Amino acid sequence: MTGSTALRILSIGAAAMACALASNAFAAGAAKAVARDCFEGGQVSELTAFTDQAVFLRLRTGDYYRIDLANPVRQLRSPTAQVSVTAYGRKVCNANDLHVSVHFSGDMDLNLGVAKLTKLTDEDIAAAGPENLPGRRYRGD
Numbered sequence: 001m002t003g004s005t006a007l008r009i010l011s012i013g014a015a016a017m018a019c020a021l022a023s024n025a026f027a028a029g030a031a032k033a034v035a036r037d038c039f040e041g042g043q044v045s046e047l048t049a050f051t052d053q054a055v056f057l058r059l060r061t062g063d064y065y066r067i068d069l070a071n072p073v074r075q076l077r078s079p080t081a082q083v084s085v086t087a088y089g090r091k092v093c094n095a096n097d098l099h100v101s102v103h104f105s106g107d108m109d110l111n112l113g114v115a116k117l118t119k120l121t122d123e124d125i126a127a128a129g130p131e132n133l134p135g136r137r138y139r140g141d
Helices: 003-036 122-128
Strands: 044-051 054-059 064-069 082-087 098-104 108-112 114-119
Touching: 044 082, 054 082, 064 098, 064 122, 098 114
Parallel strands: none
Antiparallel strands: 044 054, 054 064, 064 114, 082 098, 098 108
């Protein structure tokens, strides 16, 4: 083996190791980003129907999430509608981890498909307005 061949092999090996380290670091960063947007299923404190196709959640930590439903439900904001959100598992990281249903007077239950789960930013919270967020409404008489 000549010196130049050995040098090429070392260069290729060093480049391959650098790529492997970079991809591991990227994967670890992506996993941390996903983990930050997850929450414990038992952390749901309050919820409110925002539109016929969206529900806002408030967690005990003070974070807010928006659940977009697969289909609109006209009576979702009715005073007789009781929306229920439960987690299929311990952690909630995406829409597939949630079960949303609504109970109407007269013992009618309707399971709702969840299309999207989004953590609200400070800008989203300000745009929604305190009157539309769970736990932020004025509850005086």
